[in-house]
Amino acid sequence: MQMDRPIPTLDDVAKAAKVSTATVSRCINLPDRVAKATLDRVNRSIIALGYTPNFGARVMAAKRTMTVGAIIPTMENAVFAKGLQAFQEELHSHGYTLLVSSSAYDPDLEIEQIRALVSRGADALLLIGYDRDPSIYEYLKQQNVPVLIAWAFSRDQDQPSIGFDNRRSMYRLARHVIDLGHSQIGVISGIVKGNDRAAERLEGIRDALRDSGLDPRDLQIIETPYDIRNGQDALDRLMQVNPRITVVMCGNDVLAAGALNRARTRGLTVPDDLSITGFDDIDIAEIVTPSLTTVHVPHREMGRKAAMTLVNILKNSDSTGSLELQANLKIRNSLGVPPVQDLHD
Amino acid sequence: MQMDRPIPTLDDVAKAAKVSTATVSRCINLPDRVAKATLDRVNRSIIALGYTPNFGARVMAAKRTMTVGAIIPTMENAVFAKGLQAFQEELHSHGYTLLVSSSAYDPDLEIEQIRALVSRGADALLLIGYDRDPSIYEYLKQQNVPVLIAWAFSRDQDQPSIGFDNRRSMYRLARHVIDLGHSQIGVISGIVKGNDRAAERLEGIRDALRDSGLDPRDLQIIETPYDIRNGQDALDRLMQVNPRITVVMCGNDVLAAGALNRARTRGLTVPDDLSITGFDDIDIAEIVTPSLTTVHVPHREMGRKAAMTLVNILKNSDSTGSLELQANLKIRNSLGVPPVQDLHD
DNA sequence: GAATCGTATGTAAGCGCTTACAACGTCGGA
DNA sequence: TCCGACGTTGTAAGCGCTTACATACGATTC
Numbered sequence: 001m002q003m004d005r006p007i008p009t010l011d012d013v014a015k016a017a018k019v020s021t022a023t024v025s026r027c028i029n030l031p032d033r034v035a036k037a038t039l040d041r042v043n044r045s046i047i048a049l050g051y052t053p054n055f056g057a058r059v060m061a062a063k064r065t066m067t068v069g070a071i072i073p074t075m076e077n078a079v080f081a082k083g084l085q086a087f088q089e090e091l092h093s094h095g096y097t098l099l100v101s102s103s104a105y106d107p108d109l110e111i112e113q114i115r116a117l118v119s120r121g122a123d124a125l126l127l128i129g130y131d132r133d134p135s136i137y138e139y140l141k142q143q144n145v146p147v148l149i150a151w152a153f154s155r156d157q158d159q160p161s162i163g164f165d166n167r168r169s170m171y172r173l174a175r176h177v178i179d180l181g182h183s184q185i186g187v188i189s190g191i192v193k194g195n196d197r198a199a200e201r202l203e204g205i206r207d208a209l210r211d212s213g214l215d216p217r218d219l220q221i222i223e224t225p226y227d228i229r230n231g232q233d234a235l236d237r238l239m240q241v242n243p244r245i246t247v248v249m250c251g252n253d254v255l256a257a258g259a260l261n262r263a264r265t266r267g268l269t270v271p272d273d274l275s276i277t278g279f280d281d282i283d284i285a286e287i288v289t290p291s292l293t294t295v296h297v298p299h300r301e302m303g304r305k306a307a308m309t310l311v312n313i314l315k316n317s318d319s320t321g322s323l324e325l326q327a328n329l330k331i332r333n334s335l336g337v338p339p340v341q342d343l344h345d
Numbered sequence: 346m347q348m349d350r351p352i353p354t355l356d357d358v359a360k361a362a363k364v365s366t367a368t369v370s371r372c373i374n375l376p377d378r379v380a381k382a383t384l385d386r387v388n389r390s391i392i393a394l395g396y397t398p399n400f401g402a403r404v405m406a407a408k409r410t411m412t413v414g415a416i417i418p419t420m421e422n423a424v425f426a427k428g429l430q431a432f433q434e435e436l437h438s439h440g441y442t443l444l445v446s447s448s449a450y451d452p453d454l455e456i457e458q459i460r461a462l463v464s465r466g467a468d469a470l471l472l473i474g475y476d477r478d479p480s481i482y483e484y485l486k487q488q489n490v491p492v493l494i495a496w497a498f499s500r501d502q503d504q505p506s507i508g509f510d511n512r513r514s515m516y517r518l519a520r521h522v523i524d525l526g527h528s529q530i531g532v533i534s535g536i537v538k539g540n541d542r543a544a545e546r547l548e549g550i551r552d553a554l555r556d557s558g559l560d561p562r563d564l565q566i567i568e569t570p571y572d573i574r575n576g577q578d579a580l581d582r583l584m585q586v587n588p589r590i591t592v593v594m595c596g597n598d599v600l601a602a603g604a605l606n607r608a609r610t611r612g613l614t615v616p617d618d619l620s621i622t623g624f625d626d627i628d629i630a631e632i633v634t635p636s637l638t639t640v641h642v643p644h645r646e647m648g649r650k651a652a653m654t655l656v657n658i659l660k661n662s663d664s665t666g667s668l669e670l671q672a673n674l675k676i677r678n679s680l681g682v683p684p685v686q687d688l689h690d
Numbered sequence: 691g692a693a694t695c696g697t698a699t700g701t702a703a704g705c706g707c708t709t710a711c712a713a714c715g716t717c718g719g720a
Numbered sequence: 721t722c723c724g725a726c727g728t729t730g731t732a733a734g735c736g737c738t739t740a741c742a743t744a745c746g747a748t749t750c
Contacts (some may be wrong), residue, residue, distance in 0.1 A: 007488060009736055020700045025738055035698060050487050055464035057736035059401035060705045067465070075445075076430055077628075081420045088447060092454075097461045100420075100445045102433060109437075116442045119400035120412070142395055143352055191388040228628045250374065261632040283422075283573045289634040356704055365730045370708055380728060402706035405735045 008049040014141045015153045016045040028053065059121040065099050068310060069117030070126040073105045073195070077226060077254045078282045080128070083150070086303030087126065094311045096123075105225065107194050111136060118143050124310050126150055130157050131196035146313045150306050151297075152197055160313070162306045164327040167195045170204030173277060174249065174328055178212045182338050183211075183276065186220040186238040188231060188259055190251040198251050201279060205249060220245060224255070230259020240265070246275060246338035253278035253285045253294055260288055260334060271336030281330050290333035297327045311316040353394040361390040373398065391561050404466045412442050412461030413655060415471040418450045418540070422571060422599045423627045425473070428495070431648030432471065439656045441468075450570065452539050456481060469655050470513040476501045476541035491658045495651050496642075497542055497645060498669045505658070507651045509672040511542045514640045515549030518622060518674055519594065519675060523557045526683050527592040527620065530554075531565040531583040533576060533604055533633055543596050546624060550594060565590060569600070576603020584611070591683035598623035598630045598639055605633055616681030626675050635678035642672045 014021045019038060026034050027042040034042075045051075056273050060066050070092055072080045088098040099117060103110035114136060117125060124146045135157065149161035162202055177185065178193050187205060190198035206216035224230040226302065238245060248263075252254035256278030260270060268274045270290055278294035285292040302325055309321045359366045362385060371379050372387040372605075379387075404410050413436055417425045433443040444462060448455035462470060471619065485492050494506035522530065532550060535543035550591045553559040565587050569575040575649060578598065583590060593608075595601035601623030605615060613619045615635055623630055623639035630637040647670055654666045 010738095011736075021737075022701075022739075023699060026699090029738080033698080038698080048483060052460060052464050052484075052488065054405070054736050056401035056404035056466055057705090058464075058738080060399070060405060060707090061736080061738040063705080063738095065465075067461075074430070075420060076423065079424070081422070081426075085419070085421055085447065085449070089449075097458070098446060099465075100447075101443060102430065102445075104434075106429070115397060116412075119397050119403075120410075120444075121401055139397075140393060141399065141491060192622060214651070228632055243391045257629070257632050261634075264634070284602070284629055284632075287602050287607070287629075287633065289606075355708095357705075366707075366731060367709075371729090374708080378728080383728080399706050402735090403708080405737090406706080406708040408708095408735080662733075 007054075008051045009050075009054070013042065013045050013051050016041045018050060025288075037082060037239060043066065055121075065121040065123055066095055067099060067122050067285070068120035068121075068124050068126065068307075069114075069120075070098060070100050071103055071110055071113045071117065072100065072128055072185055073103055074226070075102045078284070079119075079226070079252060079254070079280055080151070082282070082299035083303035083306075086300040087307045088303075090304045090307030091311070095305070096307075096311070105195065105342040107132060114140070118145050124148070124314055126306060126310065128152070129196045130161070131194055132157060132319050133198075136332075146310070148306055148310050148313070148321070149169045150302060152200075153322070154200075160309070162309055162321075162325070164297065164302075164325045166200035166327075167204040167207070169327040170201040171203075171207050173279070173293075173295055174205045174208030175212070175336065176329060177247055177249065177275070177277065178208060178214070180275075180301065180335070180337050183246045184242065184338075186242065186248040188234040188238065188248060188250045188255045189221055189223050190226050190255070191223055193316065201251055226252055226254050228254055228258040228261075231255035231260075232262040233258075235259040235262040235266075247277070247335070248274065249277045251279060253280045253282050253292060256292055256294070256334075257284050257288050258290045260290075260292065264289075273339055275335040275338070277292075279337050285330070285332070288334075293332045293335035294330050295327050296330040298325050301325060347555045352399075353396045354399070355396075355423045357394055358387065358390050358396050361394060362387045369538075372599045380614065400466075402563070405570075410466040410468055411440055412444060412465075412467050413469050413471065414459075414465075414467035414650075415443060415445050416448055416455055416458045416462065417445065417473055418448055419571070420445075423629070424571070424597060424599070424625055425496070427627070427644035428648035428651075431645040432652045435649045435652030436656070439652070441656070448537065450540065452477060453514065459485070463490050468599040469493070469659055471651060471655065473497070475504060475506070476544075478541055486523075491655070493651055493655050493658070493666070495647060497545075498667070498682075499545075507647060507666075507668045507670070508656055509642065509647075509670045511545035511672075512549040512552070514672040515546040515594075515624065516552050517549075518624070518638075518640055520557070521555030521674060522592055522594065522620070522622065522680065523559070524554060525620075525680070528559060529562075529587065529590045529592075531587065531590040531593040532567070533583065533593060533595045533600045534566055534568050535571050535600070536568055546594035546596055552614050559564045571597055571599050573599055573603040574604075576600035576605075577607040578603075580604040580607040581609075592622070592680070593619065594622045596624060597636060598625045598627050601637055601639065601679075602629050602633050607661045609634075615679050617633075618684055620680040620683070622680050630675070630677070640672050641675040643670050646670060 010021045010024050014024045027039050074154040091098050101113045126148050129152045149159045151163045189202050192199040209216045222234040224234050260276050263274050278292045281294045281296040285294050355366045355369050359369045368583045436443050464600050474497045493502045496508045498508040534547050537544040554561045567579040569579050578656050605621050623637045626639045626641040
C-alpha cells in the first residue's frame, strides 16, 4: 500500500522555490549568506515537501558529518551507561550526534563495528580501553579519524585518553582491605583477555599483596564475564576451593552484587563472616544489602570531559588531550574486619 | 603530525589491480561474477591499500545500507539493555549493523535522533512505544523507512509492533496484590506523559481496583522518572502522605529497588510491614533483599523477534508482523499479605 | 555618469560508488 | 569455417549534495 511518493531532493526544493540548488544548500548551511526573502521562500518549500537532506550525499560532498561514534563492550549493565549518557549530552550541546554500538566484549565484532562507524562517516570515535590490535589504530589514522580512549588512563600509551588508573585504584582498595587484617583473599575478576581494565585491576591487587609482604600466588582468582549470575556462581566456587577466605574482591560491582547475594543465601553474614568489595560504584552498589564498599568511578565527569576533549580535537586537530581523573574509595558496609579465625587450624 | 596520506578509493584499487572500477565494485559486492584470478588480484590490492568503501557514496549509489537504527528512551538502566543486545545479535546474524541512540525520554530529542538515523541511511527503525507525534510516522512513511514498535502491544494501533500488553500485565499483578488483602495501595509510577507504557501500567492498576470494588481515586500515586534515587524519595513521600499504605506498586524494577532500599533504611521489614512490587524483571530484581515480586518481561525474546520481524519486513516489504508476547508474574519475596492493622483507627 | 565594490544568486564540477549496457574474447556446434 | 552464446570486463551515467567561481545588479564614490 506504499504510495512510494519519491523522496524529495534538493533539486525538488530548488524547483519549488524557483532558485538554484546552491541557494537551497546555502539556506540550510549558511543561512546568513542568503537574502531574508529567499530564505523564507525556500524554508517554506522545504517544509511543504517534507525535505530532509540525504546524509550520504552530504557526507560525500562535504566530508564531515557531525557524528561521533562510540563502541562500548556491553550495554547489558550500567557500567558504561551513565558515562555514555553524559557523553551524549555534552556532544549534543555542541551539535554532534552520537551513535553507539556494542561489541559484546568480542574483539572481532569490535573491529567490524569500528569499520561500520567509520565508513558511515563518524568524525571521531570513542573507544573503551587501550587493548586492541595495533592495526586498528593504523587504520583509524589512515582514515583520518581521531580516537579517544576512555575508562582507562596510562602514561605509557600514546593514544589520547581520558580515564583513571585502574591499577592504582584497585591497589588502594586492596591495601585498605589488607590493612583491615585480611590475608585470605578471593578474587572474582572479569575476563582479562582483551580487557586491559580488568587486567589492571587484577594487577593492582597483586601489587598490594606484594607491598604488604603477602604472596600474590596465594590469591584465589576466578575469571568470569561481568554478569550478576556469574558473580553468584563464582562465589560458590571460591568458597568451595578455599572456605577460609575472609574477603572477596570483585572486578566490578555487577560481579560483587552477585557474590553478595549468593553469600547471603549461603547463610553468610556480610561483612561479619565474609567481606565483599566491588568496583565502579554504579547505582546498585548503594542499594544492595549491605551496601557495597567499592571504588567510585566519576562516570558523568568522564563522559562529559571525553566529549569536550573530542570536540576540541575535532576543532583544532592538534590538541593532545589526555586527562587523568581520580577514582576514589567509596567505603560502605560490605567490607569489615576478618572474623576471628578458628584456632584449630 | 598527521601524514594525511589520502584515503584510498575504489579508483585507487582499480588502478593498483589494473582493472576498472566496475570490476572492483563487483569483487566486493558480487564476487562470483568475477574470474577467480581477477578476484584474487583485486583483493590483494584492497588489502595492500587498506581500502574501505566509502559508505556515503555507497548508500547514494545503491540505496540500502544494511543498517538498522534503534532509539531507546535511556541507556542508564538495564530496562532495554538485554532486549537490545538480543536485537543486535539477531540483526548481526543477518548482516545488519545496529546503531543505537538514546532520547533521554525527551520527545524532541527523539525526533532529532530519528531524523539523524534516517538521513544517515537507516534501512529501518526500532522505536519504543507508540506514543509520539503522528507527523513522525508520516515522515517515516514518506522517507520509506519501515518502523517497528517494541516494548508495547496494543490491538488499536496500526503501527506494526512487538511487545506485550503493559496494561493487562500490570492488571494481573494488581489483582494478585488485592487478592492478598491489600487495599491501601501506593503507586510509584514512571512519568506518564509521552510514555504509553507507564500510562498503561498505571491504568492496569486502576482497572484492577475497579474490578475489585475499590475506588481508583484512593490510590496514592507518585510520578517520577525511572531512577533508583527517585524510587527512594518517592517512598518517603508516600509514607508521609499515607502511613497506612500496605503495599507500594512500582512502575518498574528500578523504582522498586529504590523503594525497597528506602523502606529498609526506614526500619520497615519487607514484606511484613510493607510489600513492594516491580515490573520488568531485570537482573537487580533477583538480587535485592528481599528479592522482588515483579512482572517478567521476555527481554531477549522480544529483541530477537523484533530483529526477525524487521528483517522480514525489509525483505518482502509486505509482512504485517505485529506480535504479542506474554509477560507473566514473577513471584518472589517482596510481596506478602498486609500486616494486621491497628484496631484503634 | 562612469568606475568600483559588495551582496545575492547561479553554474557546474566533482565527491566515491553502483550498475545498465556495451564490448570483447572464447568455445561449441552446425 | 562461421555464428551465437556465454562469461568476463570496461564505459559511463548518474545518486544528491557542497562549493569555488562566475555573474548580475544595485549602491557608493568621485
